[in-house]
Amino acid sequence: MRYLQNAEYHKPQGPIYIFVGGEWTITPGLLSTGLTHDMAVENGGMLYYTEHRYYGQSWPHENNSLTVAQLQHLSLEQALADLAYFIRYQKSHNPHLNHSKVILIGGSYSGSMATWMTQLYPELIAASWASSAPLLAKADFHEYMKLVSSSLQLSYGHNCTERLEMGLQHLVELFKANETESLLKALNACGNFNAMDALDRISFFNGIGNYFALIVQSYSTYIPVLCNALLRQQSSEEKALQNVLEQLYADDTQCQDFSYQAMLQLFEEHSDQSSGTRAWLYQTCNQFGWYTTTISDSNSSSSFGSQVPLWYFEHLCRDSFGAGQTSSKLQANIARLNAQFGGIAFNQSERYREVIFTHGQLDPWRALGQQHGNQAIVLSGYSHVEDLTSINVRDTVSMNLAKLRVMSFLRRHIAAI
Template sequence: MLRPIFSPWALLLSGSSFPLAVAARSFAKFSHLEASIAHSNNSTPPYVPTYNVSLPIDHFNASDTRTFTNRYWVNDTYYKPGGPVIFINFAEGTVTPAGIALTLAEWTGHHTFASAVMHLSKQLNGVAIGWEHRYYGYSQPFELSKEDFPVGGAKDYQYLSVNQSLEDVVCFATKHIHQAKLKDNTVLSNLGPNATEILHPSTTPWIWVGGSYAGNLGAWLRLRNPEVIYAVWASSAPVECRPDGSAYFNNIYRATPSNCTADMQAVTRHVDSLLSSTDDSLLSSTDDSAKHRDAVGKLLMHPITYIFQGCGPSGTIHSFCNYLEGFDVASYLYHHRSSNAHDATAGLEVGLAAYLHALWRHNADISPMLAAMRTHSHPNPRDAYAWQWQSWTEIGLFQTIDPASEMALGSRFLDYGAARRDFVDDLPNRVDNSYVRQFGGWNMQPSNTMFSDGEFDPWRAFSVTSQDGHLGAPERGVTTEIPKCGVSLEKGSDIFGIVHEGAVHAADLGSYLYPVEQQEEEESDGVYKNTTLDGLLWPPMFERAGALFLRALKEEWLPCFEEARGRVTAI
């Protein structure tokens, strides 16, 4: 069966709880914010009603009548008849109360927060719906053991696929929501018992908002079922699914000072040479030396694990580099003189000492945040097991190291074999991503879709805005010129959207807002400039992307939806 996702080295360091070789999950977008909510004692979050819908376990086998219960949430605070459905799929993670408070109620307990979903709902008089992905959280098709693994074994994961999960949303939108009695939602209830009838996608536009894998799902569903999902905001969506995800580290390399990357590469090569020597004393001469090499390699990668994609370079790799480059070499040499002080390897040994020192200091800085994220955001291994399955069967993007790449920052031992050793024999021998690749990957051309990316997002290498031409990316341009409704982009054409300077993963889907008097402090880094609105500072990624998407909806796409139905838009 699948092994627990928590590896000893990660627990020892209080670091990332997910092996590097597997595609990092998108929870890093909000998990540090969820942790802050968990520590807040201020009042009670607004109530967002939770509902359940019964869905087929297998949508594509009419003889299989088994069903399971899937959770969803509805906030109708800003809804007026005629307004759209603003839909967010929480994708590869349990939907927590903190996540709902942030995303569907804009509540943290102590700061003003803005979420893209609720901002759009307010501006468009829409109803917001949050969706839990099958096999994650409490939307489980099969009984789980006390270890959070399906009682029936790995075979129970056979219905965890992109196609099944997309059909879940289609089924919900076309067969359920217009018949749902959302009795716990005040606005809809006051409109009468049949208020939800007009929420069918044939009469109400469904607008998808999602980041990372959820962004993929939105873009894929717009291509697969344009009659269901009318428009999409796909933030940081790595739609170019392939087994090799080593390019994940390219943008981390680009965001890191060159002197630091040179030192990191030198130390890593030195450690690799030690690990590949015939003397296994470094590995305690165990019979499991391959796994020990994997562990050492992961240890060296700790500064650039998934926290970079959520926190950016200033709080991760730049902090590590400051410790690395500021290491007191003279003091170290004074206390560690030996007979081989002038040996050719002495410099590399000092470099390794500096690296380990920086690793220790950097880890001490981030451990409280990581502990809070691990404790409050991800209580169940079930999510990790499910994402293992999706990664190994369909998504791929394993964060391995390509030693031939000039941007490689990790050990050459973190290869595909290391990825495989982290997991299990029950998984398929190869990734079959034929289904998701039919949507076009880097070359996908969905209409009514806005793509947004962070300049230094590690996942940008696999998004439609990728500039990694050496991997085969077409290096498409990015434009803010709004496409006409329903018109697919031409192959190789520019992408409609935005790339945020200096930003990382899904940075535009939600953010804290601060009083105007904090503007000078917030702008001190010279990178992020804020927009003042309603007496609050709106971070530029959120404000710019939200404004662009709203303009596309109001000026082009929503009027087109109404005209096609013989109606005049009131927006």
């Protein structure tokens, strides 16, 4: 496991703060800025940033291989065991850390890890802060795209979501009527795209949905820009979205590959030596699911044109990792994971008392997180992991108060005997 550290403000037996790395490459930035850094400075703590196996430079195999055989060592349990080993090693090899209390901080999946560590290794962890952490594993995560739509409406208003849905339905009708030739030409689509192929069609609508989801989840301040672009179109309500998409894609010098094969290529073992896309898909295919469907067989739920079913992602998993990657295997692993860690149906007075949870109100991932109780904070007007930064006068009062609550919660566990 690769890690970064900042010890310039550490006092003997001061607390250990660990920002837990997730499905990304770690960089030094969090060692010198952000709320975790600020808490370490305030309490004279040692600050570490750990990297998850199979991401960044933390490769278990010398050739950085991502074959199915070598990916078998990628799992939540293995990653948590790495973290436990790291903590024990640091404490046993540094006399100044022997009796230091350990505080974990994580965002998104790494926030889930910080939570679950308190159950698997309670003797090692004093407290954790989980920002935007999904805790319930499920394959058919239809709630995600529905919350993307709700967040657009909450941020901007009904006019934006109404025009978006009308635009998506217009595109659906073009595909149903086999009248996509002019659309695909206007979008600068590559010639390999087959509008009659179910996988290509689903990939097209999945890509459009992902564009809006990315704005809502990671760039929520741009929601007004996005909605304004939709609403200022002088065309009919139905064609406004098509016009916006044309503006996005038409001027690109390369054609836009909307095909299923283009999606599949993102996850090939030789295509991913640094981004983590194949490793993360492997984890979702084997333990978490979290597939952002827009039509659900479980409860007739639909959104964003209702064109992306669960079987599409199951197909992607099989094509990426072989015939042994079955839906029944995933469902069994999901059931095992939720039974072990409790999903979101737990009483926090009995379980995860050492964890404080924060979620952005606009964040679609909050549907799978702990949002209720005295140790959960939902931040109005914010999205995914936007609370990890330092206290800032440009933030809302409620955001800065939430950060103070987090700091106070963790400080109490450091001070507890």
